[in-house]
Amino acid sequence: MTDFYQLIRDARVYDLAQPLYAGVPHFPTHAPFLYTLNKAHGEVLNQGGSSAASETIAMGTHTGTHMDGLNHFSCGGQLFGGHAPKQSFTGGVEPHSIDTVAPILRRGLLFDIAGHEGVDALPHDYTVTPEVLAAIAGRHSLTLREGDVALLRTGWARYWGDRKQFITGSLGGAPTGPGPRRAGAEWLSRHGIFAAGSDTVAFEQVPSPAMEVHVHLLVESGIHIIEVLNLEELARDGVLEFLFIALPLKIRGATGSPIRPIAIKAP
Numbered sequence: 001m002t003d004f005y006q007l008i009r010d011a012r013v014y015d016l017a018q019p020l021y022a023g024v025p026h027f028p029t030h031a032p033f034l035y036t037l038n039k040a041h042g043e044v045l046n047q048g049g050s051s052a053a054s055e056t057i058a059m060g061t062h063t064g065t066h067m068d069g070l071n072h073f074s075c076g077g078q079l080f081g082g083h084a085p086k087q088s089f090t091g092g093v094e095p096h097s098i099d100t101v102a103p104i105l106r107r108g109l110l111f112d113i114a115g116h117e118g119v120d121a122l123p124h125d126y127t128v129t130p131e132v133l134a135a136i137a138g139r140h141s142l143t144l145r146e147g148d149v150a151l152l153r154t155g156w157a158r159y160w161g162d163r164k165q166f167i168t169g170s171l172g173g174a175p176t177g178p179g180p181r182r183a184g185a186e187w188l189s190r191h192g193i194f195a196a197g198s199d200t201v202a203f204e205q206v207p208s209p210a211m212e213v214h215v216h217l218l219v220e221s222g223i224h225i226i227e228v229l230n231l232e233e234l235a236r237d238g239v240l241e242f243l244f245i246a247l248p249l250k251i252r253g254a255t256g257s258p259i260r261p262i263a264i265k266a267p
Contacts, residue, residue, distance in 0.1 A: 010267035017065040025166040031060030061256040068225040070096035072255040092253015099250040108244030114155035121155030124169030126178035130187035146192035153231040157199040179205040185213040189221040197226030
């Protein structure tokens with residue numbers, strides 16, 4: 001019989017989500033995260049003197065650490081599988097909405113690209129090529145398998161508290177940052193993975209006028225994208241293979257969802 005108590009006690013859990021707060025960095029085409037305290041302690045007193053505080057939040061489904069549904073992108077008027085989107089402002093976009101994604105419990109692999117290059121964070125114009133991904137896989141004996149989750153570390157998680165740096169690399173203007181182009185995305189998709197994620201706001205190298213990586217992964221390949229991860233502790237501890245767990249919210253018709261992903265390293 002499995003000793004779950006020992007497993008829970010000895011396993012190492014890594015929180016891969018970035019914290020949410022008013023003013024968090026977000027892609028300019030998506031909604032910000034808004035927060036306000038709507039009831040302060042002492043406003044309403046219960047019998048015996050107790051009180052409760054609560055808040056109101058508003059945010060986009062692609063703000064903070066989140067996962068893209070396969071209905072997030074279309075190309076030529078078609079979603080993944082050749083489906084024409086059925087959409088309305090109250091019902092969202094069907095098919096492939098985020099509420100159809102089951103809880104995620106899969107093998108995860110970390111591709112520490114910043115570590116491979118010997119830098120704390122990649123420069124804003126760095127392209128994650130197939131050659132770099134293959135070199136990291138060979139160096140650390142990482143073998144992607146069908147259904148895996150591949151996470152790319154650029155080091156940009158350290159900029160989460162600096163909105164300008166995280167979104168534009170301090171250049172101003174349009175979002176700018178490191179990531180794969182189509183060739184790198186095709187290297188990932190050839191392995192039949194379930195999802196690809198990174199610690200950046202756009203996953204792919206931006207600016208990218210055609211958003212070619214999103215089109216290839218979401219529309220052409222049926223592979224989910226996860227953005228705004230915090231992969232620093234995994235990299236610090238050299239954890240390259242782990243159990244990846246994440247649960248998208250069941251928002252009907254939604255094109256994405258905030259998630260609180262974790263990585264579990266067995267003892």
